[in-house]
Amino acid sequence: MLQTKPAVLIVAAGRGVRAGGAVPKQYQRIGGRAILARTVEIFMQHEGIGPVLVAIGAEDGPLYDAAVGEHPRLLPPVKGGATRQETVLRGLEALAAEGATHVLVHDGVRPFASAALIGRVIAALEGADAVLPATPVTDTLKRADGDGRVIATVDRGGLFGAQTPQGFRLETLLAAHRGAAAAGLAATDDAAVMEWAGVPVTLVPGEAENVKLTTPADIAAAGRRLRQDGLLILGETRVGTGYDIHPFTDGDTVHLGGVPIPHDRRLAGHSDADVALHALTDALLGALAEGDIGDHFPPSDPQWKGASSDRFLAFAAERVRARGGVIAHLDLAIVAEAPRIGPHRTAMRARIAAICGIGADRVGVKATTNEKLGALGRGEGIAAIATATIRLPYPVDPPGEETP
Numbered sequence: 001m002l003q004t005k006p007a008v009l010i011v012a013a014g015r016g017v018r019a020g021g022a023v024p025k026q027y028q029r030i031g032g033r034a035i036l037a038r039t040v041e042i043f044m045q046h047e048g049i050g051p052v053l054v055a056i057g058a059e060d061g062p063l064y065d066a067a068v069g070e071h072p073r074l075l076p077p078v079k080g081g082a083t084r085q086e087t088v089l090r091g092l093e094a095l096a097a098e099g100a101t102h103v104l105v106h107d108g109v110r111p112f113a114s115a116a117l118i119g120r121v122i123a124a125l126e127g128a129d130a131v132l133p134a135t136p137v138t139d140t141l142k143r144a145d146g147d148g149r150v151i152a153t154v155d156r157g158g159l160f161g162a163q164t165p166q167g168f169r170l171e172t173l174l175a176a177h178r179g180a181a182a183a184g185l186a187a188t189d190d191a192a193v194m195e196w197a198g199v200p201v202t203l204v205p206g207e208a209e210n211v212k213l214t215t216p217a218d219i220a221a222a223g224r225r226l227r228q229d230g231l232l233i234l235g236e237t238r239v240g241t242g243y244d245i246h247p248f249t250d251g252d253t254v255h256l257g258g259v260p261i262p263h264d265r266r267l268a269g270h271s272d273a274d275v276a277l278h279a280l281t282d283a284l285l286g287a288l289a290e291g292d293i294g295d296h297f298p299p300s301d302p303q304w305k306g307a308s309s310d311r312f313l314a315f316a317a318e319r320v321r322a323r324g325g326v327i328a329h330l331d332l333a334i335v336a337e338a339p340r341i342g343p344h345r346t347a348m349r350a351r352i353a354a355i356c357g358i359g360a361d362r363v364g365v366k367a368t369t370n371e372k373l374g375a376l377g378r379g380e381g382i383a384a385i386a387t388a389t390i391r392l393p394y395p396v397d398p399p400g401e402e403t404p
């Protein structure tokens with residue numbers, strides 16, 4: 001086993017010219033979620049890897065924030081470069097500071113890499129400085145001239161299609177990339193940079209399903225594939241509700257919907273007492289029938305005292321994904337005499353969306369006063385009511401128990 005888990009660099013700074021579309025292809029959706037969010041999630045769910053860094057386009061920060069949720073192992077994104085090679089070099093320079101000995105470099109637009117494939121690359125890194133997953137070429141290969149006339153048939157013996165994640169000793173790859181940049185080498189993958197530096201590259205079996213989404217047809221086919229997997233057309237819709245209330249105490253900031261709001265009081269209670277995130281967490285857990293926030297994060301546990309509630313909601317969203325599901329919609333109603341919620345509504349929607357790894361168009365935030373009635377009406381605290389709508393796949397019969 002490697003002494004430390006390999007870091008992961010996901011390159012997602014390309015413009016997706018061949019795919020076209022209103023946003024770069026990594027932010028286009030398949031099965032209701034951004035392609036990049038799916039790719040990041042594969043590594044978040046893999047126990048064999050360490051920190052994950054995503055390199056994004058210089059102007060893509062808002063797209064990234066809306067598409068990709070937070071995770072303890074996910075580092076803040078770095079800005080990529082004008083070519084894939086430049087992007088990788090920037091990412092490696094940033095990762096060198098994280099103390100990882102090995103790195104997996106993966107395309108942000110390969111959302112179907114399997115856990116088994118990642119495991120194969122990691123295992124092979126124990127005996128190699130460079131590991132390349134690849135599939136043997138099965139089509140007959142032709143070379144043609146610019147006019148579409150075939151010049152020759154190319155022997156496909158020994159030819160492979162290169163995939164990612166490619167695995168490397170980090171120090172060796174970084175040195176090779178620095179050298180290649182200084183020498184003006186242009187390579188389309190990182191194994192080629194290692195080959196140029198004279199480092200032996202070990203092949204492991206790739207997977208036909210691990211396609212790189214390059215064209216609009218690739219993206220459409222990926223969406224069809226997810227539907228065929230049955231999640232979206234055969235699954236079930238579930239709705240969960242959540243409610244929370246906390247009283248005011250002395251303080252100067254109220255945390256609501258993941259947003260700190262300056263106020264002449266603060267809310268007292270579990271963690272940072274963000275009633276909105278607590279209600280949303282319970283709504284998701286309710287839809288999953290997996291208990292409530294107190295079951296997973298007991299208020300008696302001192303580690304949650306003053307903690308940011310982001311992690312509770314991120315946990316519940318992760319549970320939906322772990323069950324193969326998607327969050328279709330979150331709806332939140334906040335009941336407060338003060339502070340005013342309206343000016344913070346957009347920030348709350350964006351924050352909740354980022355935590356859950358969904359688009360902000362799937363998050364509704366509303367607010368009302370309690371018309372001066374009761375404790376809430378007297379301004380003694382704030383309450384929140386949330387509804388979560390999720391889609392889960394139908395359970396599959398265990399092997400050997402199919403209905404005849």
Ligand SMILES: Nc1ccn([C@@H]2O[C@H](COP(=O)(O)OP(=O)(O)OP(=O)(O)O)[C@@H](O)[C@H]2O)c(=O)n1
Nearest residue numbers: 011012013014015016017018082083084087108
């Ligand atoms: N300057 C670049 C160029 C590419 N990539 C990333 O490298 C991966 C593979 O590249 P490709 O499929 O060629 O993506 P694009 O460069 O975006 O596509 P196109 O060539 O059609 O513009 C993608 O995840 C892409 O975002 C990158 O991080 N930085």
Ligand SMILES: C[C@](O)(CO)[C@H](O)COP(=O)(O)O
Nearest residue numbers: 084107162163164188189212
């Ligand atoms: C890294 C890669 O995905 C391996 O197949 C590929 O080389 C990227 O090439 P592109 O020209 O950037 O699409």
